[in-house]
Amino acid sequence: xxxxxxxxxxxxxxxxxxxxxxxxxxxxxxxxxxxxxxxxxxxxxxxxxxxxxxxxxxxxxxxxxxxxxxxxxxxxxxxxxxxxxxxxxxxxxxxxxxxxxxxxxxxxxxxxxxxxxxxxxxxxxxxxxxxxxxxxxxxxxxxxxxxxxxxxxxxxxxxxxxxxxxxxxxxxxxxxxxxxxxxxxxxxxxxxxxxxxxxxxxxxxxxxxxxxxxxxxxxxxxxxxxxxxxxx
Numbered sequence: 001x002x003x004x005x006x007x008x009x010x011x012x013x014x015x016x017x018x019x020x021x022x023x024x025x026x027x028x029x030x031x032x033x034x035x036x037x038x039x040x041x042x043x044x045x046x047x048x049x050x051x052x053x054x055x056x057x058x059x060x061x062x063x064x065x066x067x068x069x070x071x072x073x074x075x076x077x078x079x080x081x082x083x084x085x086x087x088x089x090x091x092x093x094x095x096x097x098x099x100x101x102x103x104x105x106x107x108x109x110x111x112x113x114x115x116x117x118x119x120x121x122x123x124x125x126x127x128x129x130x131x132x133x134x135x136x137x138x139x140x141x142x143x144x145x146x147x148x149x150x151x152x153x154x155x156x157x158x159x160x161x162x163x164x165x166x167x168x169x170x171x172x173x174x175x176x177x178x179x180x181x182x183x184x185x186x187x188x189x190x191x192x193x194x195x196x197x198x199x200x201x202x203x204x205x206x207x208x209x210x211x212x213x214x215x216x217x218x219x220x221x222x223x224x225x226x227x228x229x230x231x232x
Contacts, residue, residue: 045088046198057188121162
């Protein structure tokens, strides 16, 4: 029996159902979205690591996503994925490394900056330098078995609020709406990292890693990078 599905980030205190962007039971991942391991694909589960933000910030971006993302494909709330295909064959190392990194960080601010056009939708840039710092640190630990997509991500954080609509007027309409929504300049708080299991196109919650304190991230605006592969 297939597990139930949810639209929003669930509470870690419950038995949590998966959520995800795809509805096809036959969906399979592209080659560049699979980890670089020696495991046969049928033996390798994939995990996703996202930022975990406060509810108010998360809800404000999710409202924009729900407004503009094609409803029949929108099975996720707003999210920023740092990695999208972490291999189950290295899961113990992955969780140990995430816990270790999080133990050295305080919660830090995230600021919505500018919306922009994607090839088939609209994204919203955000500024959160400590998140990019965390991404660089974990990428350095895991680089040899990351997927091509995850190896290519550099650190430009963004939400995707619309996708899969082609290059017609819907993108421009959504961009104008996001720009007029008042979301630019709003702030939230990143409180930790959240791990999900990829389940044939859906996401199943695994656990939260809360920041424990002990080290402040670097100042906002340091460094540049490419996008972190948040395409759904």
